[in-house]
Amino acid sequence: MENKMKASSIDLQGVSYAAAAAGGTKTLLQETDMHIPKGQWLAIVGANGSGKSTLAKLMAKLYPATTGTVVYSNQPGASYRPFVQIIFQNPDVQMMGETVYEDVRFGLDNYGFPSGEIHGLAMNALDKVGLTALAxxxxxxxxxxxxxxxxxAGCLAVQPEVLIFDEAASMLDPMSRQRLLQAARSLHVEGTTIVWITQLLDELEASERIVALESGAIVFDGSRETFFYPRSGEVGSACERLGFSPPYAVQLALELMKRGRRLHPLPFSIEELGKAVSAWE
Incomplete structure (x- = not known):
C-alpha cells in the first residue's frame, strides 16, 4: 500500500492469538500483518466473533500475542503521555472516581501529568463529550x-498517540454518537491515530482506510472508495460481496450510478450526496 512509506504508529508482524476452549484452544486471530501509519483513521469492521475486539486488545497490548509481535513507534512529546488508550464497549469496566470530574482526572494523576495542567485537561475532555454540567x-x-x-473523556484527557474505539458508540443515542465522532475527528485533525471498530457502517464516513475481518482473518484492506463502490468491471462492491449493507447514502448513490448518473466526488453521507447531486444543475 502507498502508506507503507509513512512512519508507523503500530506494526503487527505475524500476530495471532489463541485462547483456551473446550477440548483445547481456539484461534481468535490468524497470523496478521498490519501497518498503521501515524495519524491515520483506520476503521475495522466485521460481524460478532470476527476477531475485532481481539485485534483491539492485541493492538493495546492487553493480550499477549500467541505468535508474532506488536511494535509501537517511539512516542514523541511528553514522557508521561500513554502511547495508546482503548475505549471499550462496556463503560463500567473503567469507572474509578467518585465524581465525573474525579473519574476523568484519575488517569491524568496516574500517568503523572503536571498538577497545574490536570484541571484544564480534565474539563476540556468533559467539554468535548458534553459532560461539563455533570462534573x-x-x-x-x-x-x-x-x-x-x-x-x-478519560481516554481523551491523557492525549494518547493512538486512540482505539472498540464499538464505543454502540450504546449511544444518535446525538451522543455524533458528539463522540466529532471528538474523535478533532483529535484526528491534531494528529492522533484513530482506530474505530464497529459493526455500524454509517460510522465510517471519516475513515481513510477500512479493514474487514472474518473468522479472525483480514478479508479486505483498502480505502473507503474501494470498499463501498465497485471498481470498473466488478460485480458489486467489496462491502456487498462480504455481506455488509452499505450506509443509506451509499445505497442511494449506487442506485443513481446504475441509472447512469455520475457522482463526483463519491459520497459517503447524505450531505455529500446532496452536494454531488446539486452539481448536476
Missing part, C-alpha cells in the same frame, strides 16, 4: 450512554 455528579447516576462518554 460533580456521581458516575452511578449516569445513563449507559453518558457512562460511555465519560469513559471516552
Amino acid at each position: 460533580d455528579a456521581s458516575p452511578a447516576v449516569l445513563s449507559g450512554g453518558q457512562k460511555q462518554l465519560l469513559q471516552a
Whole structure:
C-alpha cells in the first residue's frame, strides 16, 4: 500500500492469538500483518466473533500475542503521555472516581501529568463529550450512554498517540454518537491515530482506510472508495460481496450510478450526496 512509506504508529508482524476452549484452544486471530501509519483513521469492521475486539486488545497490548509481535513507534512529546488508550464497549469496566470530574482526572494523576495542567485537561475532555454540567455528579447516576462518554473523556484527557474505539458508540443515542465522532475527528485533525471498530457502517464516513475481518482473518484492506463502490468491471462492491449493507447514502448513490448518473466526488453521507447531486444543475 502507498502508506507503507509513512512512519508507523503500530506494526503487527505475524500476530495471532489463541485462547483456551473446550477440548483445547481456539484461534481468535490468524497470523496478521498490519501497518498503521501515524495519524491515520483506520476503521475495522466485521460481524460478532470476527476477531475485532481481539485485534483491539492485541493492538493495546492487553493480550499477549500467541505468535508474532506488536511494535509501537517511539512516542514523541511528553514522557508521561500513554502511547495508546482503548475505549471499550462496556463503560463500567473503567469507572474509578467518585465524581465525573474525579473519574476523568484519575488517569491524568496516574500517568503523572503536571498538577497545574490536570484541571484544564480534565474539563476540556468533559467539554468535548458534553459532560461539563455533570462534573460533580456521581458516575452511578449516569445513563449507559453518558457512562460511555465519560469513559471516552478519560481516554481523551491523557492525549494518547493512538486512540482505539472498540464499538464505543454502540450504546449511544444518535446525538451522543455524533458528539463522540466529532471528538474523535478533532483529535484526528491534531494528529492522533484513530482506530474505530464497529459493526455500524454509517460510522465510517471519516475513515481513510477500512479493514474487514472474518473468522479472525483480514478479508479486505483498502480505502473507503474501494470498499463501498465497485471498481470498473466488478460485480458489486467489496462491502456487498462480504455481506455488509452499505450506509443509506451509499445505497442511494449506487442506485443513481446504475441509472447512469455520475457522482463526483463519491459520497459517503447524505450531505455529500446532496452536494454531488446539486452539481448536476
